[in-house]
Amino acid sequence: xxxxxxxxxxxxxxxxAVTGVAVGVAARKHTRVAxxxxxxxxxxTEKPPxxxxxxxxxxxxVTADDGVRISCEEIEAKDGDPALTVVLVHGFAxxxxxxxFQRQSLPALxxxxxxxxxxxxxxxxxxxxxxxxxxxxxxxxxxxxxxxxALAPEGPLVLVGHSMGGMTIMALAEQNPGLFAERVAGVAxxxxxAGEVASAGLPGTLLSRHNPLTRGVGLLARLQPTLVExxxxxxxxxxxxxxxxxxxxxxxxxxxxxxxxxxxISANAVDALIDFADTVDSHNRVAxxxxxxxxxxxxxxxxxxxxxPATHSEVIAAxxxxxxLINFPGVGHLPMLEQPAAMDDALIELIRRSADRVRxxxxxxxx
Numbered sequence: 001x002x003x004x005x006x007x008x009x010x011x012x013x014x015x016x017a018v019t020g021v022a023v024g025v026a027a028r029k030h031t032r033v034a035x036x037x038x039x040x041x042x043x044x045t046e047k048p049p050x051x052x053x054x055x056x057x058x059x060x061x062v063t064a065d066d067g068v069r070i071s072c073e074e075i076e077a078k079d080g081d082p083a084l085t086v087v088l089v090h091g092f093a094x095x096x097x098x099x100x101f102q103r104q105s106l107p108a109l110x111x112x113x114x115x116x117x118x119x120x121x122x123x124x125x126x127x128x129x130x131x132x133x134x135x136x137x138x139x140x141x142x143x144x145x146x147x148x149x150a151l152a153p154e155g156p157l158v159l160v161g162h163s164m165g166g167m168t169i170m171a172l173a174e175q176n177p178g179l180f181a182e183r184v185a186g187v188a189x190x191x192x193x194a195g196e197v198a199s200a201g202l203p204g205t206l207l208s209r210h211n212p213l214t215r216g217v218g219l220l221a222r223l224q225p226t227l228v229e230x231x232x233x234x235x236x237x238x239x240x241x242x243x244x245x246x247x248x249x250x251x252x253x254x255x256x257x258x259x260x261x262x263x264x265i266s267a268n269a270v271d272a273l274i275d276f277a278d279t280v281d282s283h284n285r286v287a288x289x290x291x292x293x294x295x296x297x298x299x300x301x302x303x304x305x306x307x308x309p310a311t312h313s314e315v316i317a318a319x320x321x322x323x324x325l326i327n328f329p330g331v332g333h334l335p336m337l338e339q340p341a342a343m344d345d346a347l348i349e350l351i352r353r354s355a356d357r358v359r360x361x362x363x364x365x366x367x
Contacts, residue, residue: 057073057074057075057103057118058073058074058075058076059071059072059073060072060073060074060151062119062146062147062150062151063146064122064139064142064143064146065142065146066130066134066139068122068127068128068130068134068143069127069128070119070120070121070122070127070128070143070146070147071119071120071125071126071127071128072117072118072119072120072147072151073096073103073117073118073119074115074116074117074151075103075107075115075116075117075118076107076115077107077113077114077115078107078108078109078110078113079110079113080113081113082112082113082114082115082155083112083113083114083156083355083358084112084114084115084155084156084157084158084185084186084351084354084355084358085114085115085116085117085151085152085155085156085157085158086106086114086115086116086117086157086158086159086160086351087116087117087118087144087147087148087152087157087158087159087160088102088103088116088117088118088160088165089119089121089144089159089160089161089162089165089166089168089169090118090120090121090124090125090162090163090164090165091161091162091163091164091165091166091191091192092163092164092273092276092280093124093264093265093268093273094124094125094162094163094261094264094265095120095121095124095125095126095264095267096118096119096120096125097125097260097263097264098162098264098334098336098337099118099336100260100337101336101337101340101343101344102116102160102336102340102343102344102347103116103118105340105344105348106344106347106348106351109348109351111352112351112352112355114158114351115152117147117151117152119147121140121143121164121165121168122134122135122139122140122143123135123268123272123275123276124268124272125264125267125268129269129272130275132275135272135275135276135279136276136278136279137164137167137168137171137279137280137283138171138175138279140164140167140168140171141168141169141170141171141172141174141175142172142175143168144159144168144169144171144172145172145175145176145179148179155183156183156184156185156354156355156357156358157183157184157185157186158184158185158186158187158188158350158351158354159172159184159186159187159188160187160188160190160347161187161188161189161190161192162190162191162192162334162336163190163191163192163307163308163333164192164276164280165190165192166189166190166191166192166193167192167193167194167280167283167285169187169189170189170194170285170288170289170292171285171288173285173288173289173291173292174285174287174288174291177291180291180292180294180295181291181294184292184295185295185296185354185355185357185358186295186296186297186298186350186351186353186354187292187295187296187297187298188297188298188299188300188346188347188350189297189298189299189300189313189316190298190300190301190335190336190343191300191301191302191305191307191308191313191333191334191335192308192312192313192316193283193308193312193315193316194284194285194286194288194289194312194315194316194319195283195284195285195286196284197280197283197308197312239262239265240258240259240262243258243261243262243265244258245306246306246307246332246333247261247307247332247333247334247337248331248332248333248334248337248338249302249303249304249305249330249331249332249338250330250331250332250338253338257337257338260337261334261337286315286319289316289319289320290319292320293320293322295354296350296353296354296357297320297322297323297324297350298323298324298326298346298347298349298350299313299316299317299320299323299324299325299326300313300325300326300327300328300335300343300346301313301326301327301328301335302327302328302330302331302332302333302334302335302338302339303327303328303329303330303331304329304330304331304332305331305332305333306332306333307332307333308333310327313325313327324346324349324350326346328342328343
């Protein structure tokens with residue numbers, strides 16, 4: 001297994017940010033890139049309507065089992081008592097804004113009526129910065145369990161995970177298979193991997209945990225955070241272009257969508273991102289997948305994903321033959337942002353399949 005590609009394989013657009021800081025790439029191209037970014041931004045004549053009218057939510061927080069505060073958000077069902085609670089789990093170096101479109105569309109459902117829970121992973125977004133030794137996928141699985149116990153302690157669940165969020169769900173299945181047997185009606189694994197994430201994807205040798213430069217940047221970011229963050233901002237236009245390239249399949253994607261990803265990445269400290277390099281490198285949870293087999297399943301990926309290629313989703317689907325496998329043509333690592341209508345349709349179909357399995361007085365597991 002080519003471990004040298006590990007970080008890039010999961011970091012995606014976030015990895016582009018660290019690459020820019022670590023290598024100082026293409027600084028001499030700053031003027032040209034800035035001009036291109038202004039040209040793309042000029043294509044937007046007004047504020048995109050999708051940025052307005054977000055459904056009201058209730059902010060909250062959950063304390064993880066090691067005391068780290070996890071920032072959460074709850075969106076109640078549109079009509080009456082929800083049939084299901086849908087928990088959305090974002091990927092590495094992003095935050096719950098990854099689900100920008102889904103946090104509008106899913107709570108609007110009436111057939112079935114659902115509530116939605118979102119949260120920021122530890123050391124991401126508005127959640128508390130965690131000790132480096134706790135930045136593991138294993139701990140992320142425990143965090144998801146804590147969120148469920150606190151915010152969705154009863155009733156059937158649908159769990160939706162993107163990239164490292166999908167790995168988080170696999171970790172929870174490994175730790176608590178009984179939860180999936182008793183309460184989890186459906187699972188969606190989006191642009192993720194069950195293991196060997198370094199076997200293909202973004203060439204990430206500069207981002208590898210084995211590369212001394214990566215380790216050096218992490219150390220420098222801890223000792224001189226101001227210096228590293230200043231360099232990061234100076235390379236903002238270059239990083240923006242790399243983000244567009246690795247987050248999306250469509251080079252002409254709306255600039256505000258690139259800005260959204262760029263903003264999420266920039267909110268996370270460089271050394272906080274590097275803290276997760278080791279755990280992604282060792283992620284291998286193929287053995288945990290059978291715990292999902294009794295759930296309604298969706299496995300989805302873009303066939304232009306340069307971060308975690310669609311072949312990883314094919315491997316997962318092969319282990320879970322009852323899963324519905326969707327390949328989005330020409331789409332990159334973030335189908336929920338790049339093709340939100342198609343992603344919504346797939347998720348709503350999964351939610352309805354899951355709701356059909358929920359019966360008054362009991363939970364019906366797939367045979």
